[in-house]
Amino acid sequence: xxxxxxxxxxxxxxxxxxxxISGSPGLSLGLxxxxxVAKLVHQGVLHWDVPxxxxxxxxxxxxxxxxxxxxxxxxxxxxxxxxxxxxxxAIQNNEPLIKESETAAIATYINTAKPYGQFIYSQWNxxxxxxxxKEVTGASICDYIQQNIFRPLDMTRSSFGSLQQLDADVAHxxxxxxxxxxxxxxxxxxxxxxxxxxxxxxxxCSMRDYMIFLQAILRAYKHQLTEGVDATPDxxxxxxxxxxxxxxxFGPPKRSGIEYVAYCMGLYRTKLPGMLSLASPNFYYTLxxxxxxxxxxxxxxxxxxxxxxxxxxxxxxxxxxPSTESAVVTFTNSQPLMDPADFVAQLALSTLLxxxxxxxxxxxxxxxxxxxxxxxxxxxxxxxxxxxDVPPTKPLAAYQGDFYNAIHNFxxxxxxxxEGLHVRLQQGKTNFDLLPYDGDTFYWKVDREEEMCxxxxxxxxxxxxxxxxxxxxxxxxxxxxLWRHDPYVASPEAFTKTPNVQSYARL
Numbered sequence: 213x214x215x216x217x218x219x220x221x222x223x224x225x226x227x228x229x230x231x232x233i234s235g236s237p238g239l240s241l242g243l244x245x246x247x248x249v250a251k252l253v254h255q256g257v258l259h260w261d262v263p264x265x266x267x268x269x270x271x272x273x274x275x276x277x278x279x280x281x282x283x284x285x286x287x288x289x290x291x292x293x294x295x296x297x298x299x300x301x302a303i304q305n306n307e308p309l310i311k312e313s314e315t316a317a318i319a320t321y322i323n324t325a326k327p328y329g330q331f332i333y334s335q336w337n338x339x340x341x342x343x344x345x346k347e348v349t350g351a352s353i354c355d356y357i358q359q360n361i362f363r364p365l366d367m368t369r370s371s372f373g374s375l376q377q378l379d380a381d382v383a384h385x386x387x388x389x390x391x392x393x394x395x396x397x398x399x400x401x402x403x404x405x406x407x408x409x410x411x412x413x414x415x416x417c418s419m420r421d422y423m424i425f426l427q428a429i430l431r432a433y434k435h436q437l438t439e440g441v442d443a444t445p446d447x448x449x450x451x452x453x454x455x456x457x458x459x460x461x462f463g464p465p466k467r468s469g470i471e472y473v474a475y476c477m478g479l480y481r482t483k484l485p486g487m488l489s490l491a492s493p494n495f496y497y498t499l500x501x502x503x504x505x506x507x508x509x510x511x512x513x514x515x516x517x518x519x520x521x522x523x524x525x526x527x528x529x530x531x532x533x534p535s536t537e538s539a540v541v542t543f544t545n546s547q548p549l550m551d552p553a554d555f556v557a558q559l560a561l562s563t564l565l566x567x568x569x570x571x572x573x574x575x576x577x578x579x580x581x582x583x584x585x586x587x588x589x590x591x592x593x594x595x596x597x598x599x600x601d602v603p604p605t606k607p608l609a610a611y612q613g614d615f616y617n618a619i620h621n622f623x624x625x626x627x628x629x630x631e632g633l634h635v636r637l638q639q640g641k642t643n644f645d646l647l648p649y650d651g652d653t654f655y656w657k658v659d660r661e662e663e664m665c666x667x668x669x670x671x672x673x674x675x676x677x678x679x680x681x682x683x684x685x686x687x688x689x690x691x692x693x694l695w696r697h698d699p700y701v702a703s704p705e706a707f708t709k710t711p712n713v714q715s716y717a718r719l
Contacts, residue, residue: 242478242519243530244415245341246288246455247429248357250477253284254442254450257348260285267344270316277328279320284344286328287337288477289459295325296334298670299697300622304642305398305668306385306524314621315339321619325700331460331475332700333491357415364448365428369418381418383545385525387665390585394546397525397668419541426532426539433534456481456517456534479517479532484508488531488561491520492554497671498580498587505571507558514565520554524668529557538564547664550580585660587673592658595678600650606690608633611654611682615693615707624693624707635680644680652682652690674699 252258258267261283265271271279282292300318302308310318319336326332342353349356354372362370386394417425433452435444443450455477461468462475473482473490480490485506489495495504508514514535521528525547531540540560542553555573562569604611608628615624625636633646633654646654655678663669676696681704683692696704 242288242338243429243455244357244361244425244478245338245353246476246478247449247452248353248361249284249288249341249345250451250455251360251448252345252349252356253454258284258344260454264340264344267347268316268340271320271340274320276324278324281328282340284341285459285477287341289331289475290333290337291329291331291460291475292334292337293324293326293328293330293332294319294334294336295323295698295701296332297322297336297698297701301335301339302524302642303637303669307640307642309622309638309640309642311621316343317619317621319343323698323701325698329460329465331462354415361425361448362421365421365424367417367421367424370421371416373416383543385668386546387525387668388546388548389665390549390661392549395665397547397665399525419543422541423539426541430532430534430537430539434537437534455479476517479519481515481517482507484511484514484516486516488516488518488558489520489551489554491518491522492529492551493520493522493527494551494554494576494580497673498550498583499576503576503579507561507569508565509570510567511565516561520551522670524670527551527553529553531557531561533561533565536565540564547668549584550577552577584671588658588660588671591673591675594675595655595658598650598675598679599655602651604648604654605652605684611652611690613690613709616710617705617707620710622707623710624695626693633680646680649679652684654680654682656680672699676704 249258253260263280264282264284264287265274265279273279278292278294286292297318300322301310315336316339319340322336325334345351345353345356351359358372361367385397385399387397388394428447429449429452432444432447432449433456435447436442436450436452437456442453444452456479458470458474458476458481460475461470462473463469468474471483473480473486475481482488482490485508487495487501487504488507489499489504495501508516514533517532517534519530521530521543526543526545527548528541528543529551533539540557542557542560544553555577559569559573608631611633612626612628615626616622623638625639627634627636629645632648634643635646636643644656646656649655658678660671664671677699679696681694682690683694683706685691691709693707693709694704695707698705
């Protein structure tokens with residue numbers, strides 16, 4: 213450890229320059245929000261185990277187990293079972309799709325992807341936290357964090373606002389083209405933060421600010437764990453033992469494996485040796501469990517808390533080791549062909565804890581890059597295989613119109629575009645160009661360059677993401693548009709055509 217400190221001291225000028233740079237969304241990675249909620253719980257304003265329906269009247273409309281039982285602790289530990297439904301928040305060039313006033317309504321009717329009590333990561337847990345905090349305190353979770361965490365810690369380079377509101381030394385959003393070259397993309401708008409996403413990974417920060425935050429968190433956690441208390445003198449972070457306590461394992465209910473790998477509140481916890489890439493695209497998009505090595509075979513029993521940040525155009529990795537009061541953080545400001553932040557952070561962690569890594573991360577990175585490009589080729593073939601020569605059963609003009617979700621606050625607007633159709637989401641810029649696929653079914657082409665670098669999209673690697681199917685009623689009229697925008701839900705969502713006289717009632 214002393215040698216590492218000496219090496220870092222020699223690099224102080226370069227490090228100081230890096231520490232000043234702001235811009236990457238992802239300061240919170242869930243941990244910041246958990247710390248903020250813990251403060252409110254400690255003050256008696258909120259309670260860990262009170263069902264959120266008691267705070268949020270609209271959520272009482274939900275009568276399933278999630279709607280009846282879900283608590284703040286469930287939301288923060290991602291064990292509500294609510295579907296990710298990322299496409300309802302933002303999918304292209306960081307354009308927010310949901311108004312602040314509509315997030316609770318959407319979360320009230322979204323399907324579950326797993327039974328209540330099982331782990332599945334969903335941003336809607338965080339929008340619900342934001343809605344609860346606003347309902348009880350009158351301020352958003354972002355405003356609360358700004359006033360009660362950023363200011364007391366003098367985190368002057370941290371903000372939930374747009375980049376234009378910050379000064380120089382900013383890392384702007386980029387994508388990585390298929391040939392490895394970068395190009396700049398639109399930065400996340402402040403509307404994304406307003407829509408509750410800031411509670412998950414919306415804060416922008418400098419590395420200096422992030423380190424200030426982590427040092428304060430680690431000091432409070434160590435003191436409270438050692439002394440068996442809920443608060444630390446001169447610390448703004450109470451209830452850290454609760455935040456760092458494993459809440460849910462990833463196996464079936466009776467064999468959850470929570471003692472080995474678990475999700476706490478805003479953080480994964482892995483007892484070494486174990487997998488540290490669980491939250492990274494390296495795990496769920498490319499390399500998977502079979503290719504990624506276990507970390508820390510010689511460090512058996514050591515707890516590592518970790519998380520990955522995957523904002524559009526930005527990636528980040530966080531590893532916290534309470535036993536050594538140390539942490540490793542990496543940020544990138546691009547949407548690359550693999551997740552370099554994950555591997556760089558693991559390399560740095562190996563330097564910190566020893567011994568040297570037993571895997572060639574450069575080789576693994578090259579493999580992940582190859583798999584990313586190959587996955588798009590495979591998906592393109594899978595989508596193309598389902599295409600037939602059966603033409604649309606109606607003139608293209610018959611498919612035009614506004615198609616709304618069940619609660620009439622999300623609209624897909626369809627118009628004719630050449631020999632196909634054009635779909636716009638929420639009357640904004642987010643759109644798809646559709647071509648005939650099979651009768652009343654249309655599709656948009658698989659093209660990583662188009663998706664990632666022109667439209668700034670995540671790469672959802674499943675066929676139905678590209679398929680839009682129209683339903684014809686008994687009168688021969690186009691009535692519904694079906695789109696399976698969430699891979700974790702088996703059935704597509706139905707959007708119903710609404711006459712113009714009723715349109716935009718809630719937009």
